[in-house]
Amino acid sequence: MTDSPSDLKPHKITIIGSGKVGTTFAYALLLSGQVGEIVLIDVDKRRTEGEVMDLNDAVPLSHPTRIIQGDYPDCAGADVVVITAGASQKPGETRLDLLKRNTAIFAGIIPQILRHNPQPLILNATNPVDILSYATWKLSGLPAQRVIGSGTILDTARFRAALSQRFNLDARSVHAYIIGEHGDSEVAVWSSANIAGIPLVDYCREVKGEVCKEDRVRISEQVRDAAYEIISRKGATFYAVAVGLLRIVESILRDQHSVLSVSNLVPGYYGIEDVYLSLPSVVGRGGVERILPITLDEAEQAALRRSAEVMQENIRQLNL
């Protein structure tokens, strides 16, 4: 893609939430050298000040970048506003209670973004990412294409990594998607997974021996439960999601039209609507430009509909 004159203006990214995910994303963004300005906004101002000081020390060794601790007026002029702010689960708190608390936090954040940037492109990573991205869309009144959830970008990466290990191939040469919820009801799309256009089923038969049902179940579960496994060992996940956010932002800033599994309003595919879920989507300067109707077998369609029902049940409880 050739650079247009607007690409020469330094890009600005505002990050709301400078916890583990927000700061790791800021670090990845700095090292990528793609932006001229990074703003971090968080209710914990003192720690954010420390994060900004630490990141600034890396500037002379990486790329000229203005990194500041800011407030909502600094959403003005941001190419993308990335939300990674949220409360963490208190002992004994249900997921639904946490969802209600995070929705209340978002109800405070979204109007403040809009006051200073009336047509922002918002990328949300806070969990539950699909429901909170839907809430952001509702609360903002923005077109859905400008409100994106990081969705299953991470799960898809994990799926491709697991398949690449199984077949001893570069993960970038394995084409496969996790769709639906970023969470327990996500769907691994085995039916269209392919290597060099060769359906995985045929590839296995001819090249590597069958991927048996047990293999499929094991890989799907490994991908679905990866976050639990990591959190049980180190308390949180942040490196891979930060790179996932970077990948989405890169496709937006450079208008790359990359196909990424991000969360967006499902446009009536498979009888599903009025819910945010991940499907392979074309991401460019305007946000989600198109959602691709990936071919699914009957079991995958049913699983995707179940995933949508789980999300819709949660959305109903929020009375947005």
Ligand SMILES: NC(=O)c1ccc[n+]([C@@H]2O[C@H](COP(=O)([O-])OP(=O)(O)OC[C@H]3O[C@@H](n4cnc5c(N)ncnc54)[C@H](O)[C@@H]3O)[C@@H](O)[C@H]2O)c1
């Ligand atoms: N989508 C994904 O693939 C993915 C992966 C990992 C984590 N996450 C999610 O990302 C979110 C952040 O995770 P983390 O590990 O960085 O958590 P964290 O607790 O380290 O950071 C959250 C930050 O939000 C801030 N915050 C809380 N309320 C705020 C408000 N009203 N305004 C501004 N800032 C506020 C907190 O002060 C804190 O710094 C969580 O919801 C987590 O589940 C998503």
